[in-house]
Amino acid sequence: MNNLYNYLLTIADNSLILAQRLGELCGHGPSLETDIAITNISLDLLGQTRSYYQYAAKLVGENKTEDDIAFLRIERDYKNCLLVEQPNTHFGFVIGRQYLFDVYHYMLMEKLQNSPDENLAAIAKKGIKEVSYHKRFSGDWVKRLGDGTEESNKKMQEAIDDLWRYTDELFYLTDTEKEVIKEGIGIDVSSFKEEYYKEVSELLTEATLTVPENKYFTKGGKEGVHTEHMGYILAELQYMQRTYPNMNW
Amino acid sequence: MSKNWPLWEIFVRSKNGLEHRHFGSLHAADAEMALENARDVYTRRNEGVSIWVVESKNITASNPAENGEMFEPAQDKVYRHPTFYDLPDEVKHM
Numbered sequence: 001m002n003n004l005y006n007y008l009l010t011i012a013d014n015s016l017i018l019a020q021r022l023g024e025l026c027g028h029g030p031s032l033e034t035d036i037a038i039t040n041i042s043l044d045l046l047g048q049t050r051s052y053y054q055y056a057a058k059l060v061g062e063n064k065t066e067d068d069i070a071f072l073r074i075e076r077d078y079k080n081c082l083l084v085e086q087p088n089t090h091f092g093f094v095i096g097r098q099y100l101f102d103v104y105h106y107m108l109m110e111k112l113q114n115s116p117d118e119n120l121a122a123i124a125k126k127g128i129k130e131v132s133y134h135k136r137f138s139g140d141w142v143k144r145l146g147d148g149t150e151e152s153n154k155k156m157q158e159a160i161d162d163l164w165r166y167t168d169e170l171f172y173l174t175d176t177e178k179e180v181i182k183e184g185i186g187i188d189v190s191s192f193k194e195e196y197y198k199e200v201s202e203l204l205t206e207a208t209l210t211v212p213e214n215k216y217f218t219k220g221g222k223e224g225v226h227t228e229h230m231g232y233i234l235a236e237l238q239y240m241q242r243t244y245p246n247m248n249w
Numbered sequence: 250m251s252k253n254w255p256l257w258e259i260f261v262r263s264k265n266g267l268e269h270r271h272f273g274s275l276h277a278a279d280a281e282m283a284l285e286n287a288r289d290v291y292t293r294r295n296e297g298v299s300i301w302v303v304e305s306k307n308i309t310a311s312n313p314a315e316n317g318e319m320f321e322p323a324q325d326k327v328y329r330h331p332t333f334y335d336l337p338d339e340v341k342h343m
Contacts, residue, residue, distance in 0.1 A: 032276075033275050033277065036286075036289050037289040136285075144278070
């Protein structure tokens, strides 16, 4: 049970933190249309998050709710990867972060929908249609910006170069993951690492961007060791529940 | 940024609708982006099953200043409505 619970967090926390990051852009998108598109993606991710946390809450019992899991953990207990917590530095970063995550997310959902765990499979089956669109949206934008003006190309390249170091962690297996893989429920994310870099590299090349050759990678988020941004995200995310416990709306 | 993008007219066919209806307009750099933007702006509440986009500049509109000659002559021609026939009782659902 404990393994499965922690495993759910490694998947769900990615969606929660990315949803929170995208939510920050509500009302601040570069155009009305992009603003709505990005907040739609944020809400898709939040919806998936709820399904995982509801399932996780059921596993724990003790009257725990999805809100307890979403809002009342300390930083070290969040298992999201470092990539999704990176800031919205500029639109290139928003799109770059999204694309680098979406390709991974799609491959994970593809595998997860065949999990023998019925709940996980059901969440993945529903989620994959959303994620498929996210990937289309972010991939299109990478191409537009990369193959756009000199300025947009420079900014897109800057984002990809900066975010590249967080991609390797997506395929790093934690002890929790190894256990649930052994149990036949979890997905071995390292199995589609090569496929991931191939797909991403092809699109970057099409977008007239340079695939980074950087071999320095950093990780820690999946073990609860986060970058300096995480505390600020949680402060904003948790404020209402901590100030007004059990509040509802 | 968006002020440089052309305007597009969006037509959506709703679930039970037989035809595409004009839903509104939005900005996009090209047709593909217009489709994606329309999907996010106009169908996120489960409104549609099909979207058409057409760049606004490709629509030729009648001139409101010519409404007199365009439309007023039709106002007093009630005989053009098919309301002067006696329907046989056997004909139902009319």
